[in-house]
Amino acid sequence: MDLTNASAAVTGGASGLGRATAEAFIARGVPTVIIDLPTSDGETVAKELGDLATFAPADVRDSDAVDAALAEAEKKAPLRAVVHCAGRGGKLRLVEKDGTPGSLDLYQEVVDINLVGSFNVLRLAAARMVKNEEVGGERGVVIMTASVAAFEGQIGQVPYASAKAGIVGLTLVGARDLARKLVRVVTIAPGTFETPILNNISDKVRESLASQVPHPSRLGVPAEYAKLALSIVDNAMINGETIRIDGAIRMGPV
Numbered sequence: 001m002d003l004t005n006a007s008a009a010v011t012g013g014a015s016g017l018g019r020a021t022a023e024a025f026i027a028r029g030v031p032t033v034i035i036d037l038p039t040s041d042g043e044t045v046a047k048e049l050g051d052l053a054t055f056a057p058a059d060v061r062d063s064d065a066v067d068a069a070l071a072e073a074e075k076k077a078p079l080r081a082v083v084h085c086a087g088r089g090g091k092l093r094l095v096e097k098d099g100t101p102g103s104l105d106l107y108q109e110v111v112d113i114n115l116v117g118s119f120n121v122l123r124l125a126a127a128r129m130v131k132n133e134e135v136g137g138e139r140g141v142v143i144m145t146a147s148v149a150a151f152e153g154q155i156g157q158v159p160y161a162s163a164k165a166g167i168v169g170l171t172l173v174g175a176r177d178l179a180r181k182l183v184r185v186v187t188i189a190p191g192t193f194e195t196p197i198l199n200n201i202s203d204k205v206r207e208s209l210a211s212q213v214p215h216p217s218r219l220g221v222p223a224e225y226a227k228l229a230l231s232i233v234d235n236a237m238i239n240g241e242t243i244r245i246d247g248a249i250r251m252g253p254v
Helices: 016-027 042-049 063-076 104-129 158-181 203-211 222-234
Strands: 007-011 032-036 053-057 079-084 140-145 183-190 242-245
Touching (some): 032 042, 063 079, 140 158
Parallel strands (some): 007 032
């Protein structure tokens, strides 16, 4: 996708994978809207990234707020690239250690944010992209974020793994749905990365996670995710696929 005279939007853009991706777009000279929660550091991050960055607060489940954020991108130039990084974890067992059933409320919340939020961003972004003028046989590309948990969910990841597997399932169907409209849909499935979701773990646990990665034996860094995202944007033949970026890790049950 040629991003000359185009704009981009990144959800979860105030930190982690999203911020790195926003930085990568801006380094290319692409006006980029950072979409994140009103309580995030999005405003500060946008100021740090310069004149090409704009912050638009939105919960990805809120259709009106997301649509307004995407409209902000279109004020700069046609919206041709959206990278959806926003999401959350949530530890839950089917039967908790005290014998009680796992929380249905927590399950629904995690799935709602991660899966329903992804569908919401995809549908709203695609509806704008299909109106774009064709450039090099394309009108736009939407990149979603799954996880290796979609394939090897660990104990306690029931809602997270369910949601991320749903994103994988959405990817090919979404790409086929939008193919005639010249909009691509691709998903990235990261392994263990240095993101805010790991902020509360000990150094010992962090080292253990890193040691499980065959090569390179370390946690991934957000810039590596961003580099892959831009490679997907650049390559028109990548469509309908979920791409793992994980150092060949295959997660065990715990």
